[in-house]
Amino acid sequence: MADDSDSALVARSRLGDAGAFSALVRRHLRAAISVGLAVLQSSADAEDNAQDAFVVAYQALGTCKEPARFGAWLLRIVRTRALNRLAQRKVRAEVDVVMDEATSSEAEAEQLVLRRHLMKGLAALTQVQREVVLLHDLEGWAHAEIAQALELSETNSRQHLFQARKALRAKLSEAGDE
């Protein structure tokens, strides 16, 4: 059975194995988009940013010193590129993107409304709070993993999560009352 660890996939990707790189993308894309979303606050921009980051990561695979920690290495690229995008003011308005999406059912329409509320709630948080809450509550990462990827202490990660949840619940509660 083929070794599908990050180390093995990185090694095969370095030799031009598209299947191996595709497996890395499939495994880490969610987190890459979540971190991009935390910075850019736009799903469409977060996806574009994730694509750019993976292309850059592929070109720079030879510089990935710890292939076993590919995820953390990738997220640093994602964050840097997202911050650059933000600085260049190429961010689309999330509300416009949400409204552009086709809605074919009432359930989908409800999902879109929920997404708008969540995005508004996340906008009230700091960037690092958004990153922590998205990686923990959406991606299911442990504090140890988040701390490693975001270069925080585990204690800091827990504190950011606590504050993020508190603020987010308050915002969602306000939205529900409207």
Next chain:
Amino acid sequence: MSDERIDLEALSAARNPARYEALVQRITAAAMAGAPKETVATSLVKWGRVAMAGAALASLAAWVPAWVREEPAAPSHLDATTYASWAHAGEVPSSVDVLDLSLEPTDVR
């Protein structure tokens, strides 16, 4: 309570599996198109080309000096025919004629 997980699944990039897979394929294709990686075969071809170019340069470096060097003078049969004519006529060449003949370029091969 702030220690309970908040349901953020509506924001998940993977909420639509087909779209997520399409995104994975698009990103993989973009990466492959952006920077073709070196395989063992392409590596061998590349280094083979470098080796060929090196060999060609070495050959050129060896040839050029000989090529640009002046060609030796064409073999002259003047001395032989002159000697023959002198012998045939029974003439004794003057010292000037002998000196002229000795200064003529001779075939070194």
